[in-house]
Every structure is written in structure tokens, then in C-alpha cells.
Amino acid sequence: MVKLPAHAQAFLAPAKLNLDLRITGRRADGYHLLESIFCLIDLCDIVHLAPRTDAEVILHAPAASVAAEQDLSYRAAKALQQAANCRLGADIWLQKNIPMGGGLGGGSSDAATVLLALNHLWQCGLNRQALMEIGVGLGADVPFFLFGRNAFARGIGEQLSAFAVPKQWYVVVKPAVHVSTPAIFSHRGLTRNSKPSIMPTFQTLQPFRNDMQAVVLETYPEVKEVYQALKPYGKPLMTGSGACVFIGFEQKGEAEAVYNRISKKYEAYCVEGLESHPLLDR
Numbered sequence: 247m248v249k250l251p252a253h254a255q256a257f258l259a260p261a262k263l264n265l266d267l268r269i270t271g272r273r274a275d276g277y278h279l280l281e282s283i284f285c286l287i288d289l290c291d292i293v294h295l296a297p298r299t300d301a302e303v304i305l306h307a308p309a310a311s312v313a314a315e316q317d318l319s320y321r322a323a324k325a326l327q328q329a330a331n332c333r334l335g336a337d338i339w340l341q342k343n344i345p346m347g348g349g350l351g352g353g354s355s356d357a358a359t360v361l362l363a364l365n366h367l368w369q370c371g372l373n374r375q376a377l378m379e380i381g382v383g384l385g386a387d388v389p390f391f392l393f394g395r396n397a398f399a400r401g402i403g404e405q406l407s408a409f410a411v412p413k414q415w416y417v418v419v420k421p422a423v424h425v426s427t428p429a430i431f432s433h434r435g436l437t438r439n440s441k442p443s444i445m446p447t448f449q450t451l452q453p454f455r456n457d458m459q460a461v462v463l464e465t466y467p468e469v470k471e472v473y474q475a476l477k478p479y480g481k482p483l484m485t486g487s488g489a490c491v492f493i494g495f496e497q498k499g500e501a502e503a504v505y506n507r508i509s510k511k512y513e514a515y516c517v518e519g520l521e522s523h524p525l526l527d528r
């Protein structure tokens with residue numbers, strides 16, 4: 247990480263897991279209708295921001311292989327400037343701890359954190375709803391991170407209701423492969439007709455599933471291998487469109503024991519579920 251100027255401020259951007267994900271239909275524009283339980287976890291990127299008096303937005307050290315202008319954090323800052331008619335700019339540095347292309351929402355969370363933090367630093371005064379409307383234009387997962395607490399999501403992920411998730415620890419494993427979200431969503435074999443539910447509770451939702459998992463396991467042997475490796479320890483589930491696979495545990499010690507074994511062979515994380523976003527604790 248490069249040396250940051252003294253006036254840069256650091257903001258956390260937590261990752262998420264989809265504890266359940268069902269595809270209930272498709273909109274006319276091709277986007278899929280979902281029902282999903284989103285849970286925040288304490289694996290966080292750190293977004294460093296320094297406001298500028300000119301209108302430039304400069305993303306330093308952009309995520310690997312992505313042009314700065316395509317990065318969601320950059321686009322979030324530009325979208326906020328425009329929506330709030332703001333003439334200030336910002337320097338942005340991303341300290342990435344959340345693996346990319348893993349279904350953990352790192353890029354979306356960074357973008358949500360940029361919106362929240364710059365709305366404050368630039369004194370734009372936009373309310374949460376307005377930020378969420380900007381967010382959904384950037385990506386379907388962004389509104390969840392602005393909502394700020396565990397949620398049951400509908401629509402394409404923008405219709406959010408608070409959802410109580412019991413305290414759990416998770417072992418999350420990142421297969422050594424990048425899953426293409428658009429390719430999975432457009433796969434012919436994808437389940438697209440799960441029955442919409444009335445809002446479940448964590449206890450009544452049985453069994454947990456992810457409608458994208460079967461197609462991803464079939465298409466990417468690396469994901470299947472990780473899934474098989476985790477199976478002896480519980481019921482592995484994929485998050486988002488993959489590639490990460492996780493298991494939830496009620497006891498921290500159980501999660502640590504599985505992590506100690508699985509991390510010998512795979513890129514793994516032992517994380518705690520959060521109730522709310524660190525920037526939006528209420």
C-alpha cells in the first residue's frame with residue numbers, strides 16, 4: 247500500500263454472504279428477479295478518501311486489470327457528484343482484503359462506502375433512499391450495503407427488508423477461478439422459476455439453497471473441488487454467483503477447527519457474521 251496523505255480518511259467496506267438465493271423470474275430487460283438473504287461479515291476492504299477542491303475523481307491503485315473509469319468506486323463518486331450537483335472531487339485508494347470475483351460483494355461494498363463517505367465529506371445531504379437509487383444503477387448488490395443491516399432482498403436485490411440472522415461464524419473458501427456473473431445468469435440450465443415466498447424467518451427457511459450453485463459446480467471444476475472438500479464439515483453453500491463456498495457454524499471454535507484444516511490447501515477465511523454495517527451502526 248502506498249503512503250497516503252495525512253488528510254486521507256479510512257472507511258470500512260464489509261463483505262457479504264448470500265445465505266440463501268432463489269431466482270423467481272426475469273424482468274423484461276433480462277435482469278433476474280431474486281429472493282435472497284444477505285448477511286454482512288467482518289471481512290472488510292478499507293476505502294481511503296481525501297476530498298479535493300477541484301472536481302477531479304482520481305482512483306489510485308485500481309483493482310487489478312480494471313480501468314479506473316470502470317471501477318465501481320470511481321463510478322460511485324462520479325454518480326454522486328452528478329446527482330448532488332457537487333463541484334468537489336476526491337482521491338480514492340482501495341485497500342483490498344475481500345477477494346474479487348468471489349460473490350462476496352467487495353466491489354459493490356467499496357462503491358457503497360464511497361457513496362456514504364463522500365455524501366458526508368462533500369456535505370451533499372442526500373438521504374439513504376437517494377443513495378440507494380444511485381447505488382442500484384451501479385450494481386444490483388450496492389443497495390444492500392447502503393441498507394446497512396442483514397436483509398431479505400427481492401426484486402433484483404434492491405427491495406430490502408431487515409432480516410434477523412442468528413450469530414454465526416463462517417469458513418469461506420475461494421476457489422482458484424473467476425466465475426463470470428453474466429455467463430451464469432444467462433446459462434440455459436439455470437433454475438429461474440423458484441416459488442416466491444412470503445418473507446421467511448431464518449428458522450422457517452429450510453433447506454438453504456442457491457439456485458446458481460448447480461450450474462456453477464457443473465461449469466467450474468475448481469468450485470466443485472472446494473465444495474467437495476468442505477462437505478465432510480457441514481452443508482456447503484455458494485455465495486452469489488460464486489466462486490466462494492462457505493459453511494456457517496454456531497460456535498467460533500468449530501469454524502476455527504475447519505479453517506485450520508481447509509486453509510492448508512485452499513485460500514480460506516474464518517469470519518464472523520455482523521448484524522449491521524460498521525459505518526451505519528445504530
Ligand code: C5P
Pocket residue numbers: 276277278279280384385386387401402403427428431
Ligand atoms: O448488477 P451486476 O453488475 O452485479 O450484474 C452483472 C450482470 O449479471 C448483469 O449485467 C446481468 O447480466 C446479470 N444479473 C442478472 N440479474 C440480477 C443481477 C445481475 O441477470 N439480479
